[in-house]
Amino acid sequence: MEERLEPNEMIIHLGPQHPMQPGPFRLNLRLKGETVVDADIELGYIHKGIEKILENKTYLQGITIVDRICYLVALVNEECFVGCVEKLLDIEPPERSKYIRVILEELTRIQSHLLGIGEFAEFIGFVSMFMYAIRERENVVGLIDMVTGARITHSYLKFGGVRDDLPDGFKEKTLSVLNGLKKEIDNFEQMFHTDRIYRERTVGVGVLTADAAKNLGVSGPVLRATGVPFDIRKNEPYLVYKDLDFKVCTETAGDCFARVQVRLNEIRESIYILEQCLDQIPEGPLFPENSLYGRRTPVMRVPAGEVFHRVEDPRGEMGMYMVSDGSDRPYRVKIRGPYYPTLQALPPLIIGTTVADVASISGSMDGCTSEADR
Amino acid sequence: MTVVIPDYIAPLIPWVRGIIGLVLIGAIFIAAMGAVWIERKLSADIQSRVGPCRVGKYGIFQLVADAIKLFTKEDIKPQNADSLLFNNANIFMIGSVFLVLVALPVGAVFINGVEYPLAVTEMDISVLYIEAVSALSIFGIFMVGYGSNSKYSLLGAFRNFARMVGYEVPLGISIISVAVMTGSLNIVDITSAQGLYWNIFLQPLGCFVFFVSLMADMGRLPFDQNESEEEIIAGWITEYSGMRFGLGFFAEYMHMVLGSFLVALLFLGGWNVPGFIANNSFLGLIAPTGFLLIKTIFVLMVIVGIRWVVPRFRIDQVVDLSWKKMFPLALLNLVWAVGLGLYLGA
Amino acid sequence: MVLKNIKYAIRNISRPPVTRMYPEKPSELSDRFRGLQILDKSKCIGCGICANTCPNAAIKIVKAPIGPGSEKQRWFPQIDIGHCLFCGLCIDQCPKGALSSGKEYTKGLVKWHHKDMLMTPEKLAREVDLEKGDER
Numbered sequence: 001m002e003e004r005l006e007p008n009e010m011i012i013h014l015g016p017q018h019p020m021q022p023g024p025f026r027l028n029l030r031l032k033g034e035t036v037v038d039a040d041i042e043l044g045y046i047h048k049g050i051e052k053i054l055e056n057k058t059y060l061q062g063i064t065i066v067d068r069i070c071y072l073v074a075l076v077n078e079e080c081f082v083g084c085v086e087k088l089l090d091i092e093p094p095e096r097s098k099y100i101r102v103i104l105e106e107l108t109r110i111q112s113h114l115l116g117i118g119e120f121a122e123f124i125g126f127v128s129m130f131m132y133a134i135r136e137r138e139n140v141v142g143l144i145d146m147v148t149g150a151r152i153t154h155s156y157l158k159f160g161g162v163r164d165d166l167p168d169g170f171k172e173k174t175l176s177v178l179n180g181l182k183k184e185i186d187n188f189e190q191m192f193h194t195d196r197i198y199r200e201r202t203v204g205v206g207v208l209t210a211d212a213a214k215n216l217g218v219s220g221p222v223l224r225a226t227g228v229p230f231d232i233r234k235n236e237p238y239l240v241y242k243d244l245d246f247k248v249c250t251e252t253a254g255d256c257f258a259r260v261q262v263r264l265n266e267i268r269e270s271i272y273i274l275e276q277c278l279d280q281i282p283e284g285p286l287f288p289e290n291s292l293y294g295r296r297t298p299v300m301r302v303p304a305g306e307v308f309h310r311v312e313d314p315r316g317e318m319g320m321y322m323v324s325d326g327s328d329r330p331y332r333v334k335i336r337g338p339y340y341p342t343l344q345a346l347p348p349l350i351i352g353t354t355v356a357d358v359a360s361i362s363g364s365m366d367g368c369t370s371e372a373d374r
Numbered sequence: 375m376t377v378v379i380p381d382y383i384a385p386l387i388p389w390v391r392g393i394i395g396l397v398l399i400g401a402i403f404i405a406a407m408g409a410v411w412i413e414r415k416l417s418a419d420i421q422s423r424v425g426p427c428r429v430g431k432y433g434i435f436q437l438v439a440d441a442i443k444l445f446t447k448e449d450i451k452p453q454n455a456d457s458l459l460f461n462n463a464n465i466f467m468i469g470s471v472f473l474v475l476v477a478l479p480v481g482a483v484f485i486n487g488v489e490y491p492l493a494v495t496e497m498d499i500s501v502l503y504i505e506a507v508s509a510l511s512i513f514g515i516f517m518v519g520y521g522s523n524s525k526y527s528l529l530g531a532f533r534n535f536a537r538m539v540g541y542e543v544p545l546g547i548s549i550i551s552v553a554v555m556t557g558s559l560n561i562v563d564i565t566s567a568q569g570l571y572w573n574i575f576l577q578p579l580g581c582f583v584f585f586v587s588l589m590a591d592m593g594r595l596p597f598d599q600n601e602s603e604e605e606i607i608a609g610w611i612t613e614y615s616g617m618r619f620g621l622g623f624f625a626e627y628m629h630m631v632l633g634s635f636l637v638a639l640l641f642l643g644g645w646n647v648p649g650f651i652a653n654n655s656f657l658g659l660i661a662p663t664g665f666l667l668i669k670t671i672f673v674l675m676v677i678v679g680i681r682w683v684v685p686r687f688r689i690d691q692v693v694d695l696s697w698k699k700m701f702p703l704a705l706l707n708l709v710w711a712v713g714l715g716l717y718l719g720a
Numbered sequence: 721m722v723l724k725n726i727k728y729a730i731r732n733i734s735r736p737p738v739t740r741m742y743p744e745k746p747s748e749l750s751d752r753f754r755g756l757q758i759l760d761k762s763k764c765i766g767c768g769i770c771a772n773t774c775p776n777a778a779i780k781i782v783k784a785p786i787g788p789g790s791e792k793q794r795w796f797p798q799i800d801i802g803h804c805l806f807c808g809l810c811i812d813q814c815p816k817g818a819l820s821s822g823k824e825y826t827k828g829l830v831k832w833h834h835k836d837m838l839m840t841p842e843k844l845a846r847e848v849d850l851e852k853g854d855e856r
Contacts, residue, residue, distance in 0.1 A: 420732055
């Protein structure tokens with residue numbers, strides 16, 4: 001990209017340190033005046049070597065490591081890992097544990113989408129929206145804190161169940177928080193729809209077509225905003241999603257406005273799922289009967305084999321491919337994160353737009369660079 | 375309007391005006407500090423936070439602590455920065471503020487029913503002078519942006535030009551429409567002639583155009599593309615550190631305070647008070663200036679509040695707004711003002 | 721055009737702020753908050769399962785007296801605060817349930833030197849005060 005710069009072109013780096021990025025990556029832009037002519041992404045600034053670390057830790061210790069792939073949605077990452085190991089061990093958690101896991105993962109989805117909406121509004125200049133979203137998010141994180149004991153890296157799931165039961169008073173508190181959240185989401189949506197400046201900045205900006213998205217392997221709200229109704233909770237249900245009634249939210253426009261709208265609708269669907277779960281949750285044990293697996297995990301020798309398990313992360317499809325050789329440590333864990341393909345869709349979208357749109361488009365992808373680099 | 379001055383006071387008038395000028399220079403710094411305090415507290419209220427609260431009660435002296443911090447920072451200059459432009463750009467920005475202070479009246483006193491405006495000079499064309507001199511800060515911003523030898527500053531400086539060129543025209547036309555209706559370019563005359571029928575009721579469209587163009591002129595959100603933090607780090611002032619940054623920052627807030635004064639004087643009735651207060655000997659000394667300050671603070675709070683509740687335009691949308699929407703509205707207002715002036719005069 | 725934003729902002733001004741004035745008001749911890757571990761010396765058998773389970777190898781098993789001022793010594797865990805993740809795996813894996821979660825997370829835990837960060841079994845059993853219990 002550096003060869004043959006015309007006289008009125010220049011290269012700037014939206015570099016590893018930038019107020020607008022959710023994590024460090026380097027975006028090289030070749031500008032002609034204010035228009036982007038060429039773009040290029042470099043990753044790797046926050047690579048931690050998680051896949052190599054996992055080869056040297058036992059499966060139980062691996063739960064605390066997998067927590068830290070994307071620290072905002074730690075419970076979904078744990079679910080992917082624990083799901084893989086449970087498939088290899090051929091055990092299944094009882095119904096109550098499955099419902100508790102679904103409740104916590106939907107709460108995680110709500111707080112991640114709130115943060116994504118707030119950050120996007122901040123990138124286009126609407127700073128107060130970030131604070132409004134964070135204020136709502138605090139209540140949701142407080143709920144998760146009440147159950148797991150930590151706000152961010154929980155290490156709450158165990159093989160065959162969960163570590164602790166739901167505390168007393170959880171159901172009433174959750175329902176009151178969710179009722180308040182429903183009104184606030186309606187307020188946010190009205191603010192976005194009636195604000196003329198916001199519509200000018202987002203409608204028609206960064207249009208991604210369905211074919212391009214499918215070719216690149218993009219998934220999650222970015223794909224659903226182009227009109228493709230692909231959601232792993234419906235296509236390959238895991239846990240108790242086949243007993244729950246919810247719909248897949250799609251929009252057809254594929255621009256920034258549609259992506260934010262999909263996230264707002266998904267928050268509403270998650271609230272509906274949570275209300276159903278709190279009604280339907282059965283009493284029962286947290287761990288399977290007649291099994292050594294409990295809150296205290298026994299010495300594990302996982303049978304040799306290979307397995308692939310995928311879950312619906314708030315950012316897309318997350319999958320883990322695990323190879324075990326019969327000992328108490330995995331032989332190889334390959335993690336497929338959802339944000340890496342979405343980031344590859346960014347350079348073709350921003351060619352031809354101005355620098356101001358770069359912030360808008362990359363903010364609407366709602367990424368966590370820590371997950372792209374692992 | 376002619377003011378009757380007794381003979382024994384006449385030789386002292388230049389000294390009085392000089393002292394008022396020096397006092398104003400000190401006061402404008404304190405007013406800028408007050409404006410920053412209002413901004414931080416108001417934005418904290420909107421966002422459910424507590425603003426500055428530790429230095430002094432309600433955080434009033436927070437700006438003093440910030441100024442001390444800025445003075446003690448290292449003065450960094452980029453390697454290939456143009457020394458002449460880099461060092462002297464701040465002088466243009468502060469200079470344009472002080473030059474505006476020369477002609478701006480900040481109040482009035484009523485002694486025996488006769489009105490004495492508190493201004494350093496009284497020119498016949500003071501409104502034109504104020505507008506022309508406040509546009510000097512464009513040069514300051516461009517010198518900063520170009521002399522820093524950094525790509526982010528360059529982007530900020532170019533966006534600045536596009537914005538300022540577009541908005542000076544509606545600003546000037548709306549000021550002219552007010553002057554046309556009053557029949558004079560002297561800002562003291564315009565303010566006194568309003569009486570109790572403020573110009574905002576006679577020319578609402580003009581007030582709207584003037585307000586939007588003023589916000590674009592000052593570089594406040596939604597028009598602050600030249601310093602948008604999310605795209606080009608800090609825009610035109612990226613390479614400045616320490617008190618150089620502090621001077622640019624203060625100049626922007628002083629400009630904001632002066633802009634609110636202009637709105638209050640031209641459209642909101644200035645220091646006009648009902649007759650019974652003007653004839654009262656004690657209230658006549660403090661009430662008109664007090665009213666002017668209250669109106670200025672109100673306009674300042676509106677300008678500060680709007681920054682935190684709306685997103686930001688893109689630069690091509692800003693230029694589009696100025697030439698295709700503000701300029702025709704300003705011309706329409708001029709036609710309306712001419713018609714209204716003839717009707718009222720007849 | 722932007723009226724809904726302004727209306728929402730004005731309504732927000734009347735709501736109280738949500739800032740917590742730390743450190744005058746300490747932050748509220750949930751019931752299950754995982755702070756520094758508490759050791760029950762009567763239940764610990766010195767098996768070392770907690771040291772094997774720790775993901776960061778923060779636990780070492782050392783010899784320590786079984787009570788204040790006692791001569792007899794047994795093997796007890798010692799936790800290095802600089803390496804501990806506060807994940808709680810050691811608490812779950814203990815076969816006798818000798819470890820449990822305390823609520824300390826800053827007071828008495830922030831030290832200058834590394835050797836003060838090694839929480840000896842006396843400190844874990846809360847026999848000495850965390851803030852004042854340094855050898856120097």
